[in-house]
Amino acid sequence: MRPLALFLVSLCALTASAAELELKSLGGGEGIAQKRKYGPYVGVSVGESISQDGNVKIGDRKFGLDDSDGAAIFSIEVGKSWKMKKVPLMMSVDVEGTFMSTQLSGKSKDATQPTGGSRLATDTVAYNADMNSLFFNLNGTFALDLYRYRARIGKFAAGFRPYIGAGLGGGQVWYRNATAKSRAQYNGTGTDAASSTPFSVDEFINSWNWYAGLEWTWKDQYSVFFEYRDFHYGDLEELTNFASDGYLVGFRYRY
Template identity: 80%
Template sequence: MRSLALLTLTFCTLAAPAAELELKSLGGEGAAQKRKYGPFVGVSVGESLSQTGDVKIGDKKFSLDDSDGAASFSIEVGKSWKMKRLPILASVDVEGTFMSTELKGRSADANQPAGGGRLATDTVAYQADMNSLFFNLNGTLALDLYRYRARIGKFAAGFRPYVGAGFGGGQVWYRNATAKSRAQFNNTGNNTASNTPFSVDEFINSWNWYAGVEWTWKDQYSIFAEYRDFHVGDLEELTNFASDGYLIGFRYRY
């Protein structure tokens, strides 16, 4: 009887660490597992795919060329929470984004010569560099596939599709703004343009929505790619401005 009790005690002593290790591998909340949630920081870079808006200089309306390739750079600081009963990861972050793009276009009658009410000094074309710095508060919902790693494998479980939206505000400023008169545009004279556009720097509101996918490895590190649609409030000479594009970046959770 004493031998049986001693054998049972020995088995339990050896089995306990193995059972604990197995529990952690199947989803126990060890220190490494917890690092997949909580505070995080991230950086990203990207460029625009298109931009739209309405331009008014003086009393005339102008087109806005659909220019792609505008650069952006972002830094984010936030925190994530996991839901207990659903495979959802919720995050809130504050993001600072610097963007640089080119604004250019012309009026519908730019090719028409002077005469019939059209003046040689009329502003008919414009160009300017627009830089901006925005700070947005964003909210994100992600599908937490890591819960199903036993079924789909650790590599596939590292992917995390997500959607989100945010709002905020920032400063817009213009540089290298130029304008062409009707005469200059049509090479019929050197008359200067009557109005020079984009001379006032402004503070405006902003909002955006986005969708992307993140892939994590070694608990703390992840890379992500997302599509983003970004809008700003009305400016003095530029209204309904919106830009869409992509971002790629890196996040660190601690």
């Protein structure tokens, strides 16, 4: 009986040891998943503007800015996330490069008025220009971490992560294909071609933005997101109080 008892004791010890190793292995796997879910990440996104607003100055004349949608937005981000222990929140900090391309156009309120008095046929009354910009911003984001409640709401619902954030930075702005029309040209009574280069700005300015979005993750490290963003430029010599809002859709990878 003693050899049999010794064998059973040894077998139980081996089984307990194997179970302990398995639990440690599972715990390590969860740790890796946590690191992926809350660690460094990269992301790419594309979108377009919904509206824009601002003031334009050409020479000594001031113009409004036509609201224009459909401007292209491209973005690349690199950052890192941290989870908070006592509250279901996740904080992220990233550096983002954003390229935007839009069109500036507008006319004066008296563009169609006949010449005479203070209204001259040579007065500039309309303008058009393609504007490109490249900005680099430092962004901070707070997200609601539903992953903590996956046992109650399920893995699919726990993958959603609503967030808000804001950022500061700066970048370069430049214009292409800029033209201006005189009163005679705008009304079809002038034969000269529209004058070129009413804008000559090519400079570095500051920027700031705020945003809100919804991200959905799967397999720990992969996620897609939809984001609304409001972007503001610092003042230029010919363009002041410029702001543009739009949306972005993108992909993030955490590693």
